[in-house]
Amino acid sequence: MIRWLWQLLYGSTPAEFRSDYGLVESVERLRAATKRSVFSALGETTAVGRVTVERVRLQRVIPMVGNSFKPFFIGRFEERGGAVVLTGKFTMLGFVKVFTTFWLGMTALVAVALLLGSLGPMGPHAGFFRLQPLLMMAAGIGVVAAGQWFARNDVAWLSGVIERALAASRADASVTCGALGEVDSGALPGTLKGVAAFLAVMGAMAVFSGFAGPGVPSAGPGARALALPPWGPWMFVYAGFLVVLSIGVWRRQPWAWRAFFGLLGLSAVWPLYALYGLQTPLLVGPPVWMGGVFAILSCAVVAIWGRWWYAQRRHFL
Numbered sequence: 001m002i003r004w005l006w007q008l009l010y011g012s013t014p015a016e017f018r019s020d021y022g023l024v025e026s027v028e029r030l031r032a033a034t035k036r037s038v039f040s041a042l043g044e045t046t047a048v049g050r051v052t053v054e055r056v057r058l059q060r061v062i063p064m065v066g067n068s069f070k071p072f073f074i075g076r077f078e079e080r081g082g083a084v085v086l087t088g089k090f091t092m093l094g095f096v097k098v099f100t101t102f103w104l105g106m107t108a109l110v111a112v113a114l115l116l117g118s119l120g121p122m123g124p125h126a127g128f129f130r131l132q133p134l135l136m137m138a139a140g141i142g143v144v145a146a147g148q149w150f151a152r153n154d155v156a157w158l159s160g161v162i163e164r165a166l167a168a169s170r171a172d173a174s175v176t177c178g179a180l181g182e183v184d185s186g187a188l189p190g191t192l193k194g195v196a197a198f199l200a201v202m203g204a205m206a207v208f209s210g211f212a213g214p215g216v217p218s219a220g221p222g223a224r225a226l227a228l229p230p231w232g233p234w235m236f237v238y239a240g241f242l243v244v245l246s247i248g249v250w251r252r253q254p255w256a257w258r259a260f261f262g263l264l265g266l267s268a269v270w271p272l273y274a275l276y277g278l279q280t281p282l283l284v285g286p287p288v289w290m291g292g293v294f295a296i297l298s299c300a301v302v303a304i305w306g307r308w309w310y311a312q313r314r315h316f317l
Contacts, residue, residue, distance in 0.1 A: 005141065008141070008144060008145060008148065009097060009100055009101065009104075009144065010097060011091070012089040012090060012091035013071070013089060013090040013091070013155060014087075014088075014089045015073065015075070015087075015088060015089060015090060015155075015159065016085055016086065016087045016088075017085070017086040017087075017159075017162050017163060017166055018083060018084070018085050018086075018166070019077075019083070019084040019085065019086065019166040019167075020166065020167055020168035021084065021166065021168065022084060023053065023077060023079060023084050026077060026084045026086070026166055027051060027052065027053055027077060029165045029166065030051050030056070030086070030162065030165045030166065031051040032165070033047065033161055033162075033164065033165035034046070034047040034048060034049060034051060034058060034161070034165075035047070035048045036048065036049075036050070038061050044063065044311060045060065045061065045062050045063070045157075046060075046061050047059070047060060047061075047158060047161045048060075048061045049072070049073075053076070053077045054076050054077075055076060056073065056074070056075045056076060056077070056086060056088060057072055057073070057074050058072065058073045058158055058161075058162075059071075059072045059073075059154075059158075060151070060154045060157050060158055063308050063311075067147050067150055067151050068093075068096050068147065069092055069096060069143075069144050069147025069148050069151065070092070070147065070148070070150075070151035070154050071090040071091060071092060071148075071151060071154050071155055071158075072090070072091065072092070072093055073088055073089070073090050073158050073162070074088050074089060074090075074091065075087050075088015075089065076088065086162065086166065090154075090155045090158070100140065100144060103140050104137055104140055104141070107133045107134075107136045107137045107140065108133070108137060110133040111130075111133035111134050111137065114130045114133060115130055188250065188252065189315055191312065191315075192249055192250070192252065192312070192315055193250070195246075195249050195260075196246045196247075196249040196250040197246070198246075199242050199243070199245050199246035199249065200242070200243060200246040202242050203239045203240070203241075203242035203243040203246065204239070206235050206236075206238050206239035206242060207235070207236065207239045209235050210233075210234075210235030210236045210239065241263075242263075245259055245260065245263065252315055252316050253316070254316050256316070257309075257312070257313055257315075257316040260309055261306060261309065264302045264305055264306055264309070265302070267298075267302065268295075268298040268299060268301075268302045
């Protein structure tokens with residue numbers, strides 16, 4: 001058990017990759033096969049990180065997915081007997097190891113203090129309170145284990161990227177991170193399945209909202225917005241749009257790819273309208289500066305999702 005826990009928190013996998021090129025060309029080829037920033041990897045799964053002679057640090061970045069417990073490749077280029085070798089290891093980042101150690105260490109100290117020290121709780125639920133630190137430790141270990149399980153393929157994936165960049169026997173075209181403009185004519189990608197399912201669920205929720213209650217009321221006396229029809233009909237229209245859009249995404253129709261941008265724009269405009277457009281003497285919105293901050297943040301979120309969705313055009317066009 002202790003050995004398993006040590007390997008889970010501090011384990012690493014050594015790796016070496018022999019290059020068929022010189023030192024400078026090896027660095028350039030690996031740099032060309034990867035990207036420098038996670039913001040440049042919003043469209044597709046990409047190897048991201050720093051590539052220099054003295055320092056190589058790469059991670060697998062999956063768009064819109066975060067995992068602090070995934071393995072990184074950390075290494076450096078070396079010259080051995082006239083050959084260039086990229087040597088290093090796959091492991092979690094040092095900051096993550098330190099944070100996890102601190103978390104588990106503090107919960108362990110609290111558990112010892114509750115079990116053996118003078119901090120022991122009193123009362124009928126004392127036993128449950130004594131178990132809480134142990135449950136927190138178990139939860140922390142479970143989170144680390146789950147994160148590593150979700151990233152179980154990252155080592156093989158990163159190794160493939162590095163090998164394709166450094167091996168002369170591979171086609172040069174395979175070195176690049178992928179052609180966004182090419183049409184994916186295979187089966188429906190899992191990403192689009194998730195988007196279509198999400199849209200369908202949102203459509204079902206909109207139908208339920210249309211039957212359940214009035215939702216956003218019509219503008220009353222003193223409102224600065226025009227009076228709206230009851231919320232229900234608008235919700236049914238919105239639900240129909242989401243359902244049709246989900247079918248279009250599932251069938252990879254080009255119009256669905258374009259219509260999704262309209263949905264993103266609506267998601268940014270509607271909250272602002274709800275805050276300020278329906279103000280009455282009894283219902284006053286937040287200060288204008290707060291609305292400006294909210295608008296900027298909304299635009300930033302929509303821009304990020306819009307860039308990601310734009311990269312999915314290869315599945316439609």
